[in-house]
Structure formats: structure tokens, C-alpha cells
Amino acid sequence: MKSLAPEPDLLFVDSDSGNNGLGARFRRTRAGPELDLIEAFLRAMPLHIPRGCRATVFREPRLESGFPDLVIVVWREEVTRNWRSERVYIETHDLRLMHYLHHIRRARTDEILAYFGRRATESIDRLYSAAMIRQVGSSWTPCALRRSFAASKIIAIEAKVGKWTEVLDQALLNTWFASKSYVLVPHLPSQLQVAEAQRLGIGVCSLDDREVREVASESTHLPRSYASWVLNDWAWRSAQDVRDETE
Numbered sequence: 001m002k003s004l005a006p007e008p009d010l011l012f013v014d015s016d017s018g019n020n021g022l023g024a025r026f027r028r029t030r031a032g033p034e035l036d037l038i039e040a041f042l043r044a045m046p047l048h049i050p051r052g053c054r055a056t057v058f059r060e061p062r063l064e065s066g067f068p069d070l071v072i073v074v075w076r077e078e079v080t081r082n083w084r085s086e087r088v089y090i091e092t093h094d095l096r097l098m099h100y101l102h103h104i105r106r107a108r109t110d111e112i113l114a115y116f117g118r119r120a121t122e123s124i125d126r127l128y129s130a131a132m133i134r135q136v137g138s139s140w141t142p143c144a145l146r147r148s149f150a151a152s153k154i155i156a157i158e159a160k161v162g163k164w165t166e167v168l169d170q171a172l173l174n175t176w177f178a179s180k181s182y183v184l185v186p187h188l189p190s191q192l193q194v195a196e197a198q199r200l201g202i203g204v205c206s207l208d209d210r211e212v213r214e215v216a217s218e219s220t221h222l223p224r225s226y227a228s229w230v231l232n233d234w235a236w237r238s239a240q241d242v243r244d245e246t247e
Contacts, residue, residue, distance in 0.1 A: 009049050013238050014059035022237050023092070027060040027067045033161045038069055041159070041184055041205065046212045052078055053152065056235035063227050065173045069184070070157040073235040079150040080236050087130040088237060094123040095229040098132055101142045102223065108139050151222055151232040157205065159184040164193055171202045177227035180217040188213055 015026035029035055042057075049055045058071040097120055101107060112120050124140060127133045132148050133140050142148065156174035160167035160183065167183045174181040182203040188194070189204065194215055197204050203217025222228050 009054045011054070011056045011238055012059065013056060013061075013234075017238075022234055024058070024234050025062040026058070027062065029059065034069075034159050037159050037161060037184060037186055037207070040207055040210065041157070041212060042070075044207070044210055044212050046214060047072065047074075047155075049074060050152075052076060054235075054239060056238050058231070058234065061231075061234070063177065063230075065176055065227070066170065068156045068170070068174050069159045070155075071178070071231060072153070072155040072157070073151050073231050074153040074155075075150040075232065075235050076152055077150075077239075079147065082147070083236070084129070084131050086126070087132070087233070088240070090126055090130055090132075090233060091123075092226075092230055093119065094126050095233065096226040097123045098127055098142065098148075099223060099226040099229055101133060101140060102145065106136065106139045106141045112140065145223075149223060149229070149232055150236060151228065153180065154178045154222060154224075154228055154231055155180045155182070155217075157182045157184050161186055164189060168197060168200070168202060171197075172200055175201060175220070175224070177224050177231060179220050179222050179224065182214075182217055188215075 015028045047055060053074055054077050056073045056075070058073070060067045060069060061071055097112065097116055100115070109124065112124065116123070124133070128135070131143060133142055154177060156171070156178035158167050158171045158174060167185070171181045171183045180203060181201070182205050183197060184205045186207060188206040188208070194204055198215070201218030204215040206213045223232070
């Protein structure tokens with residue numbers, strides 16, 4: 001893997017970003033050894049952005065499972081070029097319904113309302129207006145994933161100085177939305193600890209002479225949950241906000 005050099009296809013988003021209509025909340029970073037570890041990692045971050053893709057790095061975004069230290073979304077810009085402008089109005093609970101439909105493939109309106117409540121009527125309208133779902137007879141079905149989901153990787157990184165069990169537990173929680181999940185520690189842990197992480201599908205990153213050493217994470221398919229959809233759309237909206245500010 002190669003170290004990440006500054007490039008226009010990389011965007012950082014945190015509590016100090018404008019965020020405008022992003023709808024995301026972030027925890028403010030706190031001074032200490034873990035922040036120092038994260039900053040050192042970011043300076044040497046091993047991330048290759050494929051041609052035609054962009055990468056968005058979220059710092060401590062608020063998700064249902066907590067505040068992961070870093071979430072890196074690598075997404076295909078080509079996929080988003082035909083997204084309707086109405087997609088900016090999609091809300092988090094809309095994406096819960098979207099993932100549900102992606103999972104079961106088809107559901108009638110009455111089935112959706114029975115599961116999600118009356119509020120789902122508005123979600124159906126917004127998803128349909130954004131061309132994310134379509135109607136087939138009396139049922140709703142998701143549009144092709146290759147057209148509605150741009151993220152090719154969602155990488156979660158949880159940093160900790162000491163407290164191995166705690167950081168591993170949080171990294172395991174992050175597999176709920178991420179295709180790859182890592183713990184970030186100052187030095188490579190013991191072989192037993194690395195083996196424990198590997199059994200859980202968790203990767204390990206450590207810093208050695210300002211270079212990142214990596215024990216690879218298991219890679220899983222996306223979207224993992226509705227939170228994968230949320231991060232997918234936040235990445236796209238963040239780029240839209242930056243574009244609007246520069247015009």
C-alpha cells in the first residue's frame with residue numbers, strides 16, 4: 001500500500017466543517033494520546049483512491065453504534081452523476097426503508113406501513129422522487145444498486161492507546177456499517193491479540209517509524225446496514241457542499 005499524498009479527490013469532514021444540509025453530527029476531537037495517534041496515522045494514511053473515485057474521511061461521526069474515530073468512504077463519482085437533485089432531501093429514516101427494500105427486494109405499501117408506521121408514506125414519496133425505488137404493480141422495489149449506491153469501500157478505524165478489549169469491541173461494532181474495520185494502536189500488539197482480531201474479521205494498524213503497518217481486515221459486501229446508505233449519501237452531499245462553496 002502507498003502513503004496518501006494530498007489530492008483533490010480527498011475530503012475531510014468533522015465538527016469544524018460547515019456541513020450545511022448534510023444532516024450529520026460529529027463529536028469534537030479531544031486532546032490526548034489517542035488524538036496524537038490519529039493525527040500521526042492521517043499523515044501516513046495508506047489509502048489508494050482508484051481512478052474515477054473520491055474518498056471522504058469523516059472524523060467521529062455520530063452513528064447509532066457510537067462515534068467511530070475515523071470512517072473513510074471511497075465512492076465512485078460516475079455513479080452519482082445521474083442522481084436526481086431530489087436526493088438531497090432524503091432523510092435517515094428513508095434510508096432505513098431503502099435498506100429494508102434492498103434486503104427483501106419487494107414490499108406492498110400496506111406491508112411497509114405495518115412495519116415502519118404511517119411516516120413511511122413520506123419516505124416512499126421521497127425515495128420515489130429521487131429515483132431510488134420504483135413501483136411494480138402494487139409493490140415497491142429498489143432500483144439497481146449499481147445506480148443508487150456509490151460507495152465501493154467503507155473503512156472504519158478505531159484508535160486506542162491501551163485498553164485492547166475495549167477498542168476491539170468497538171471495532172466489532174463498526175462492522176455493522178463498514179466493509180472493513182480496523183483497530184489503530186501505537187505498536188503492533190502480540191500475536192495472540194492479532195489472532196483474536198483476525199478471528200473477528202478485524203484488521204490491525206500500527207505505527208512504526210511514522211509508517212503504517214497493516215494486518216489486513218476481512219472485506220465484506222456493501223451495503224451492510226442502513227448506516228452504510230447514510231455514509232454513502234453523506235459522502236456525496238459533502239462533495240456537493242464543497243462544490244457549491246467554490247462556485
